[in-house]
Amino acid sequence: MRTHVISSRFLFVCLLGLIVTLAACGQATNSQTSNSTPANSATTPTPTPALDNYGTPIAIPKTVPLRIVSLAPSISEILGALELQNRVVGVDAFTNYPASMATIKKVSSSTGINVESIVALKPDLVLSSGGLSNKYDTQLTRLGVQVVDLPSPDLAKTLDQITLVGRLTHTEDKAQSLVKRMQQQITQIQNTIKGTPAKKALLEVDNSTPGKPYVFGGGSFGDEMAQYTNVTNIFHDNKTNGGYPQVTDESVIAANPQYVILTEDPLYGGQPSAVYKRANWGNIEAVKSHQVYHINSDIMQRPGPRIVQGLRCLAQIVHPDKFSEKLPAYCAANV
Known part of the structure; x- marks a missing residue:
């Protein structure tokens, strides 16, 4: 009998799809209550902080992260677009774009993430997405590594996530400029x-x-x-x-x-x-x-x-x- 092996790339896609589904269910059961401040109140509502994949408010680093590890190829592409290659010290096994990011040290494989390799790089920020690193997030945190596991966004919220990565890396102006260009291009395609x-x-x-x-x-x-x-x-x-x-x-x-x-x-x-x-x-x-x-x-x-x-x-x-x-x-x- 001939055996057909599904590509590791597709298994990654399937895992991501399942995680997105489970995350959506979790978010549905943890919806926030609306602000009860009257509309005519002079009090300015406190902005709602961005939440990570676990529904926890994300703390923006007070200092510029200089040693960043990316555990998701989508995050690596965002970091590359923000021209942060010189600050990235480690990437996941599936990162292949841009070329300058693909040559950075790999800290994972198709079988999992190498925690020891990440700790050895002494990162001041580790970015992941959609729970792809959920088996390791707690372990890394206990070892003193700041991990931000971002929710898997839909297409519309991808632009918001790019802005958020800009805030986390103190490149918000560059991120906003990128998002503005992308939105213009999307609008142009839809108008066409x-x-x-x-x-x-x-x-x-x-x-x-x-x-x-x-x-x-x-x-x-x-x-x-x-x-x-x-x-x-x-x-x-x-x-x-x-x-x-x-x-x-x-x-x-x-x-x-x-x-x-x-x-x-x-x-x-x-x-x-x-x-x-x-x-x-x-x-x-x-x-x-x-x-x-x-x-x-x-x-x-x-x-x-x-x-x-x-x-x-x-x-x-x-x-x-x-x-x-x-x-x-x-x-x-x-x-």
Whole structure:
């Protein structure tokens, strides 16, 4: 019997999706009461502090952090965009962008985080996201390391998280400038495709088990991308596996998508040419009209500065008549 191994990259995505689901449930049971101060009161309400992944108020460092460790690739990309590479002393195993961040010492592997390596780097700030380091956060804190495990944001709140990382690293002005540019680009993309008819699409995450692909389902980051770009995700109503359900070829064929968007590594099914050879897929509209594409999974999945690229790629693929330029090379890049 031939055995198919799901990529470690996809296992990371599945773990993140499950953590997001559990975190959402926790937040729902810990909603804050509203401010009872009368509207005409002269008292100025105290701003609500940002909360970490555990619902605890985040304390902004009083001094500039000079030795930072990132335990999530999305955080690494934010730090890179804020030009903080010279302050980062350690990153997680999945950090691969920007190139200057990818070469920094790795403090984790696909099997877990190396606490000893982190402590040895003597960091003054460790940043994580979505509970990816929850098995180690308490241990690191007891060893005197300041850990801030940020909640996994949805697409809209990604901009807020970039601003928060700016506050934590004392680069708030630069973060606000970045967020402003990103918001302008998102608005421009949405204005460009405004009024276009929605198109049905399969958003595939992993096809390492032929005939049973994993896909972006409801509540996933890819599903949000689809909603922002006027794309109808054929599995929007399927929220199993934390928003990353494993489906069947039969269900894909029955949904008959107009576009097939692959986001996995070519080793695990992310080759458009291979889709045309899949058994019984020949009558799917996307296959018949040769509308099968590959988009770098990182720009479709990571809540960081490159979400704008992911939105642009998806919007231009599905609504090509609204864009005069060629499809950017970063759409199908490996990092």
